[in-house]
Amino acid sequence: MSNSSSVEIGKQRAAHQAVDDYINSECKVVGIGSGSTVVYAVERILQRPELKDIIYVPTSFQSKLLIVEGGLTMGSIEQYPDIDVTIDGADEVDSQLNVIKGGGACQFQEKLVAEAAKKFVIIADYRKKSSQLGTEWTKGVPVEVVPIAYKSVMKSIENLSQKPLKSTLRMAINKAGPVVTDNGNFVIDAHFGGIEDPAQLLREMKLLTGVYEVGLFCNMAEIAYFGEADGSVNTLTL
Structure with missing residues (x-):
């Protein structure tokens, strides 16, 4: 088995275990996040008929498609502001369950x-x-920034207590111009190297005029399931 195949098996098992541990027929509303691992979570939901009557709230166009194409019942955060459990992927998770998200430019709806x-x-x-x-x-x-403010936000980021190494406007791959989020905004990728205090950095960036949302999720996650290189699953809780 190749390393990439075992990684995919690990991701699938992690997603399936998370669904089995946290989603049951008593849940009324479940949030569905974004990313490659979430595909396996929806796969597991569809394998369990008792979960078909739950309302599923998407965080992105991708997760909306997963819900619709799976024949599940979709709701919105406006309709269902109280959610039993949300399952989502991550770009990085530290030992305190702080998370970086937004590699897919969905951080506002995900948060x-x-x-x-x-x-x-x-x-x-x-x-x-x-x-x-x-x-x-x-x-x-x-x-995520309001388009008209992206240059001023980039300038303001330079004055934060933890100085960035660089900040770049994220550009689209198959389109001339910047990435545009589901909310019609731009994305700045602010490179800090190792982040000493994620919660403090989040507070400082949220105060900058023009910032719509920051892809730092601090003191939010209850548990993380990791698919290991050998296809096994490990969990992290505090």
Whole structure:
């Protein structure tokens, strides 16, 4: 078995275990996050007929498609502001369950749905584990900004207590111009290296005029499930 195949098996098992541990027929509303591992979570939901009557709230266009194409019942955060559990992926998870998210540019809706949940569960592969945020995920902290403010926000980021190494406007791959989020905004990737105090950095960035959301999820996750390189699953709780 190739390493990539075993990683995928690990991701699948982590997602399936998270669904089995946290989603049952007593749940009324469940948040569905974004990313490659979440595909396996929806796969597991569809394998369990007793979960078909639950309302599922998406965090992105991707998760909306997963819900619709799976024949599940979709709701919105406006309709269902109280969520039993949200399952989502991550770009990096530190030893204190602080998380970087937003590599797929969905951090605003992901955070909205995560904060609405009684329980927030992370599923990822072992490459997303780190002792300190910013050491494994080296693409920067995603910062969603109102388009007209992106240059002023980039300038303001330079004055934070933890100085960034650099900040870049995320550009689209198959389109000339910047990435545009589901909310019509731009994304700045702010590179800090190892982040000493994620919660403090989050507070400082949220105060910057023009910032829509920051891809730092601090003191939110209850547990993280990691698919290991050998296909096994490990969990992290505080």
